[in-house]
Amino acid sequence: MRFGILGETRAWHDDGTEIPLGGPARRALLTLLLVRPGQVVPSGRLAEEIDPDAAPSAHALQSQVSRLRTALGSAATIERAGAGYRIVVADDTVDACRFERLAGQGRAALRDGEADQAVALLRDALELWRGPALAEITESETAQSAAVRLEEMRLGALEDRFEAELRLGGHRAAVPELRELVGRHPLRERLAGLLIRALSAEGGQAEALAVFEATRRHLAEELGAGPSVELAALHRELLNADALPSLAAPPAQLTSFVGRDEEVTEIADLLRTARLVTLIGPGGVGKTRLSVEVAALATDEVCFAELAPSSDGAGLARALLGALGLRENALQLTDGPQAPIDRLIAALSDRALVLVLDNCEHVIETAAEVVARLLAACPRLRILATSREPLGIIGETLHQVRPLDEAAAVRLFADRATAVRRGFTAEDGLVRRICAALDDLPLAIELAAARVRTLDIDDLTARLTDRLGVGSRGSRTIAERHRTLRSVIAWSWDLLAESELRAARRFSVFAGGATARAAARVCGTDEETLESLVDKSLLEVSHGRYRMLETIRAYAAEQLDEAGERESAQQAHADQVLDLLRSADPHLRRAEQLQWLPRLVAEHENLLTALRWAVETPNVTTGLELLAAASAYLWIRGTSTSAAPYAITLLGLIGAGPPAGLGEDYAACVLLAASDRPTWQRHRATAEKVLTAAWPGDRPGRYPVVLLPWMMRNASEGDRQAAFALVSAQQNCPEPWARATAQYVAGFGALGDGDTAAAERAFDLAADGFGALGDRWGTAVALDALAGLADGRGDRARAIALIDRALALTEQLGAQEDSADLLASRADHRADTETTAARADYAQAADLARRTGSAACLAAALRGLGDIALREGDPAEAERLYTDALDRIDPHWVKSLGDRVRCLAGLGRIAEVRGDHAAARTSYQQAIGAVADLAPSVPDTLRMLGLSDDLVQAVTSR
Incomplete structure (x- = not known):
């Protein structure tokens, strides 16, 4: 027998035939008994409920019970129990009980990430509903309470079902039903959030914002309340959707694609079955353009990484991180940053992506190692590489890119010539001779066609043939790319005017392109000359920046050396970079940082090129000045590790102390080189003396940002007090950023x-000081410290509010790693009282950390989820999470200390519960050892790091 109370009360035999129950009194009686099968319902309540208009009558109730027993027969037992009645049936025979079971299983599957299973279970649960719950007894207060509970569960199951469907990509199908439900339940924030997410995923940002605004208005008008933290966070995410890390798209093409349509289709088919396809061929044959066209056919996301500017393995890693929209490390100051390959794996481990690696040949060994590791660790990743030679790893599929066929080569020349000379016509045979002389290489043809703007076709043919004749007779040991393109570039080069020649060869010192102003200064030319070089295809211009193709740049660099201008051009380049950095420095500590940071990011490769020249020359003065001027940008942007090798080398050239007049520059260099322990130990004391003299407290030094990493770097050293005293002395310094930093310290x-009261006053002053300047970085750091204090005294609401403010600032900076770190901190503050919200924050932090490749932030999130698992009685899951987190924690990062200690303490507690006292003692001793030197009181330090009192007792007593 089956019973239904989710709608009109009904009963059915096992064969599906319905049981006649009789009138409304009998239906109401059965309904009341089935709300909680097996539980006793008092007779007085039953009598009142089945006939609310009449006086309660025991005789009338007995009569209805007798008739209901007769109707149900032997399939169900209604028995007298004490002062009431109960029905004895299996819970799963009642649709309401079955609904609760299925809805609970669906929610559990959703929580475990099994979205497919969750959808199936929740749909089965919701299909049990035939109308309003307990429709037979809606008059009574008791019935209304039970009905409200069931209806609330129904709405919750609907929300869980939508959540699962959105995870499976069913955004479009969900929108109509979600709109209707939000209209009926305008105060239900989760429904509004689901609709906002569905609309946003379908590109309806404007409508999603309108839904948020309508919900906010309803909450204010009906309840006098604002949106929840979760809905407000979703609103911020919607507003800042464009600030999320974005993949570098293949370069937009300004010209038509000629002659390789079938080849594009062939390579696209290869890439669907092979995870690594490498396009190989000589320089100028068109590998890059071909890869762009193939990428356009991909159905997954595409990321395009240009490796030509990379001179070594570190440069390759920076190029990949940049293409993926990631920084090298977070805004938090670190000592030992995560290896770039680990960040790349973390960001790509579960992402369906086509990664295009263009121009691998000059970093072939490093590229092969990186590709092999990425493919092994990232099962949904596919790679399309271009190179002059194979990567040479298992699983590589090679495609040889050959010159154009004769007809395509002629079409390409005619197309490009028409673009520069309207009405261009020429005999096909003559054009064919030009293309054949150029080996039908696309780049060579394009360079030659560009000259039609100023040369007659007959003159072009004569000059080109002569030049290629010289080039084709070169040494067979020269790379094929140089035997062919060198002759083409040399021919085009010789047609330049002297002013163009000087500008072109000096432009070769720019590694990352240049603005018009920078190019004109370094090249000693004007914008008209630069535009002339663009017309002749020796320069490209896009978004206000000039760029030189790498093959042409290599040739231009040789010409720069032959002209004896290398030293002067490199010095001019370094001076231009230095001036830009010095102009930017004060703005990076103020509200203008949002405008200046992108400008410096665009010049990052030029900064590294200038540093490389200063180290190799060597030019110690310029090198130190560059590092000091760049220090604010490097710390705030999270790219300090890219400058570390140059800082280490420069300090090796300097010797024991700084050059005259460059003491503060020297100290900045020491900080940037601190990842090399011997270098740091050799120079730290001298740098401290220099900084003490440069920042006496009554007058400012030149580089305020150095103060903060100096304190952070010395926080784990033996002589911490001197570092604290140096920075604290700046509390009356005329420089406002230094004053704010002093308050923070x-x-x-x-x-x-x-x-703690004095600490809070100091952090408040620091936040106010940074905020008054408009510095989002400093303000976020101070707010995070204040949140820790608020949580320590039990004011969780304030702690969370402070973290929310800090999150808003890091989102403005596009600091996704820092947002992940702050989300984990907010979850820590919520964990004891808002487990569901805390789990959501940890999960979001983990998702952001994986997307951005931040191991430290991922460790914090996993540790937090481990804490929750341990509290909820799942030691196996907690142990897995703690172990995973420990493997990712960087032991040299001060802020990771708390996560390490809490993981060790948690593992000790798990071992203790299992009776493994030796393992517990080892974990507790490791936790104590990690903090023993930080403060006089180990228990107080453990509490400050977030351990509960009982866990502190467990750690310290053993």
């Missing part, structure tokens, strides 16, 4: 003394 000094 003073807060940690007060914490060390146990004076």
Whole structure:
């Protein structure tokens, strides 16, 4: 027998035939008994409910019970129990009980990431509903309460079903039903959030924002309340959708694609079955353009990484991180950053992506190692590479890119010539002779066709043939790319005027392109000359920046050396970069940082090129000045590790102390080289003396940002007090950023003394100081510290509010790693009282950390999820999460100390519960060892790092 109370009350035999129940009194009686099968319902309540208009009558109730027993027969037992009645049936025979079971299983599947299973279970649960719950007894207060509970569960199951469907990509199908439900339940924030997510995924940002605004208005008008933290966070994410890390798209093409349509289709088919396809062929044969056209046919996301500017393995890693929209490390100050390959794996491990690696040949060994590791660790990743030679790894599919066929070569020349000379016509045979002389290489043809703007076709043919004759007789040991393109470029080069020649060869010192102003200064020319070089295809211009193809740039660099201008051009280039950095420095500590950071990011490769020249020359003065001027950008942007090798080398050239007048520059260099332990130990004391003299407290030095990493770097050293004293002395400094930093450091000094009130006052002053300047980075750091204090005294609401403010600032900076770190901190503050919200924050932090490749932030999120698992009685899951987190924690990062200690303490607690006291003792001793040197009181330090009192007791007592 089956019973239904989710709608009109009904009963059915096992064969599906319906049981006649009789009138409304009998239906109401059965409904009341089935709300909680097996539980006793008092007779008084039953009598009142089945006939609310009449006085309660025991006789009338007995009569209805007798008739209901007769109707149900032997399939169900209604028995007298004490002062009431109960029905004895299996829970799963009642649709409401079955609904609760299926809805609970669906929610559990959703929580475990099994979206397909969740959808199936929740749909089965929701299909049990035939109308309003307990429709037979809606008059009574008790019935209304039970009905409200079931209806609430129904809405919750609907929300869970939509959540699962959205995870499976069913955004479009969900929108109509979600719109209707939000209209009926305008105060239900989760429904509004689901509709906002569905609309946003379908490109309806404007409508999604309108849904948020309508919900906010309803909440204010009906409840006098604002949106929840979760809905407000979704609103911020919607507003800042464009600030998320974006993949570098293949370069937009300004010309038609000629002659390779079938080849494009062939390579696209290869890429669907092979995970690594390498396009090989000589320089100028068109590998890059071919890869762009193939990428356009991909159904997955595409990321295009240009490797030509990379001179070594580090440059290759930077190029890949940049193409993926990632920074080298987070805004938090780190000592030992995560290896780039690990960040790449973390970002790509579960992403369906086609990664195009263009121009691998000059970093072939490193490229092969990186590709092999990425393919092994990222099962949904496919790679399309271009190179002059194979990568030479298992699983590589090679496609030889050959010159154009004769007809395509003629069409390409005619197309490009018409573009520069309207009405161009020429005999096909003559054009064919030109293309044949150029080996039908696309780049060579395009360079030659560009000259039609100023040369007659007959003159062009004569000059080109002569030049190629010289080139074709070169040494067979020269690379094929140079035997062919060198002659083409040499021919085009010799047609330049002297002013163009000088500008072109000096432009070769730019590694990352240049603005018109920078190019004109370094090249000693004007914008008209630069535009002339663009017309002749020796320069490209896009978004206000000039760029030289790498093959042409290599030839131009040789010409620069032959002209004896290398030293002067490199010095001019370094001076131009230095001036830009010095102009940017004060703005990076103020509200203008949002405008200046992108400008410096565009010049990053030029900065590294200038540093490389200063180290190799060597030019110690320029090298130190560049590093010091760049320090604010490098720390704030999270790219300090890219400059570390140059800083280490420069310090090796300097010797024991700084050059005269460059003491503060030297100290900045020491900080940037701190990842090399011997270098740091050799120079730290001298750098401290220099900084003490440069920042006496009554007058400012030149580089305020150095103060903050100096304190952070010395926080784990033996002589911490000197570093604290140096920075704290700036509390009356005329430089406002230094004053704010001094207040921030003073807060940690007060914490060390146990004076939390003084610490809070100092952090407040720091936040106000950074905020008054418009510095989002400093403000976020100070707010995070204040949140820790608020949480320590039990004010979780304030802690969360402070973290929310810090998150808003990191989102403006596009600092996704820092947002992940702050989300994990907010989850820590919520964990004891809002487990569901905390779990959501940890999950979001983990998702952001994986997308951005941040191992430290992922470790914090996993540790937090481990804490929750341990509290909820799942030690196996907690152990897995803690172990995973420990494997990712960087032991040299001060902020990771708390996560390490909490993981070790948690593992000790798990071992203790299992009776493995030796393992527990080892974990606890490791936790104590990690903090023993930080403060006089180990228990107080453990509490400050977030351990509960009982866990502190467990750690310290063993």
